Amino acid sequence: MDTLFQRIIAGELPADIVYRDKLVTAFRDIRPRAPTHILIVPNKRIATANDIGDDDEALIGHLFTVARDLAKREGIAEEGYRLIINCNTHGGQEVYHLHVHLLGGRPLGPMLASPIS
Numbered sequence: 677m678d679t680l681f682q683r684i685i686a687g688e689l690p691a692d693i694v695y696r697d698k699l700v701t702a703f704r705d706i707r708p709r710a711p712t713h714i715l716i717v718p719n720k721r722i723a724t725a726n727d728i729g730d731d732d733e734a735l736i737g738h739l740f741t742v743a744r745d746l747a748k749r750e751g752i753a754e755e756g757y758r759l760i761i762n763c764n765t766h767g768g769q770e771v772y773h774l775h776v777h778l779l780g781g782r783p784l785g786p787m788l789a790s791p792i793s
């Protein structure tokens with residue numbers, strides 16, 4: 677069954693798409709956690725970070741150069757931003773189609789909600 681993100685990439689579900697090329701699609705998160713919250717998604721489905729193949733290295737690098745360019749375009753590159761990839765249950769992954777979160781536009785605070793105790 678197609679993931680939500682495959683349906684967005686295929687144009688079957690609406691999304692605020694900010695960038696698209698033959699390898700990746702980027703669109704605004706439906707529940708933004710910051711003024712800029714964009715998801716950068718490979719067009720081919722890779723379920724989790726565990727499923728990245730050795731032959732996906734160029735694709736994964738491309739996700740990050742697109743994130744860099746979108747940060748510049750959003751005007752958040754100089755002040756800074758955060759890139760997040762969640763993996764599986766402990767990582768808090770909700771949609772099982774690999775994606776990079778690009779978050780910025782305000783100070784984002786500590787990396788995690790609470791320190792290890």
Ligand code: DGP
Binds near residue numbers: 680692704769
């Ligand atoms: P993650 O927990 O890393 O799997 O994040 C999934 C993100 O996807 C979450 O921040 C909310 C977002 N999201 C879920 N469904 C949709 C949708 O239908 N459209 C858009 N634009 N974002 C979605």
